[in-house]
Amino acid sequence: MQEHTVKAFDDELNALRATIAEMGGLTETAIDNAIKALSTHNLALAREVVAGDERIDELDAQIERLVVQTIALRAPMAHDLREIIAVLKISGTVERMADYAKNIAKRVETVTSSPIHLEPISLLPAMAQIVREMVKAALDAFAARDAKAALAVIERDRAVDDFYNSIFRTMVTFMMENQKMISESAHILFIAKNLERIGDHATNMAEMIHYVVTGAKPPEREKGTMIETGLED
Numbered sequence: 001m002q003e004h005t006v007k008a009f010d011d012e013l014n015a016l017r018a019t020i021a022e023m024g025g026l027t028e029t030a031i032d033n034a035i036k037a038l039s040t041h042n043l044a045l046a047r048e049v050v051a052g053d054e055r056i057d058e059l060d061a062q063i064e065r066l067v068v069q070t071i072a073l074r075a076p077m078a079h080d081l082r083e084i085i086a087v088l089k090i091s092g093t094v095e096r097m098a099d100y101a102k103n104i105a106k107r108v109e110t111v112t113s114s115p116i117h118l119e120p121i122s123l124l125p126a127m128a129q130i131v132r133e134m135v136k137a138a139l140d141a142f143a144a145r146d147a148k149a150a151l152a153v154i155e156r157d158r159a160v161d162d163f164y165n166s167i168f169r170t171m172v173t174f175m176m177e178n179q180k181m182i183s184e185s186a187h188i189l190f191i192a193k194n195l196e197r198i199g200d201h202a203t204n205m206a207e208m209i210h211y212v213v214t215g216a217k218p219p220e221r222e223k224g225t226m227i228e229t230g231l232e233d
Contacts, residue, residue: 009080012070016063016087017143023059023094024139026052028132030101031198035128037105038121038191041112049105053098060095064088079215086212090142090205097135097201100194107187123170124191127163130156131195134202141206147213153206154218160199167192 030049037046067088070076076084111121134156141149168189175185210218 009070009074009076012066012074013080013083016066016070016084019059019063019066020087020090020094021139021143023056023063023091023098024135026056026059027094027098027101028135028139030056030098030105031128031132031135034101034104034108035125037108038111039125041108043109043112046105046108050102053102056095056098060091063091079212082215083212086208089208093201093205093208094139097198100198100201104191104194107191111184111187111191121188123163123167124188124195127160127167127192127195130160130163131199131202134160134199134206138202138205138209142209142212145209145213147210150206150209150213151218154203154210157199157203160196164192164196 030052033045034049036042037049067084070084071081074080134153137149137156138153140146141153171185171189171192175182178185207218210216
């Protein structure tokens with residue numbers, strides 16, 4: 001009976017990990033496709049990102065149900081409980097990152113319908129590349145239970161903040177020189193902010209992973225200076 005219970009618990013943990021992996025893969029694709037849709041004016045791809053968010057929401061709800069069931073039936077202790085709670089938090093974090101990708105996709109039609117090419121758009125793919133790499137690295141660190149890899153993700157967040165600050169300054173200059181384009185420019189700022197928030201969530205996920213693996217919070221890191229804009233989406 002005890003052997004059966006242990007196997008059942010292992011199966012449930014593996015199911016949780018597999019679902020996180022599926023969610024993460026879909027979210028990585030959503031981020032990639034949202035920026036690709038923006039860069040190529042591909043409205044069909046943007047709508048695909050928006051529609052695909054429903055599946056990610058379903059997986060998040062599925063993980064929540066399985067976590068509640070596992071805690072109720074197995075009463076896990078110590079490290080096992082820590083991992084299960086972390087899975088629940090990571091699931092919510094991944095779901096939120098997918099929401100930001102959806103928000104970017106929703107802005108594609110407005111931004112790309114402008115008859116004037118907005119040069120600052122060209123800065124976004126490079127920022128998005130760093131962010132997507134952080135998301136993938138954090139998910140890989142979770143799958144491998146790699147605390148060192150999680151720390152590497154945390155260290156990259158400053159680069160994302162620096163990128164956002166650079167884009168913000170570029171956009172302010174652009175708007176001063178092109179006052180008729182302020183509305184479209186604001187959408188680009190929101191997109192950049194969405195990417196910055198995805199980077200923050202990837203960092204939070206990496207911090208959770210470090211705690212799950214080591215039982216300790218990661219060391220305090222020096223943070224870059226963020227320009228306060230009040231932009232939220």
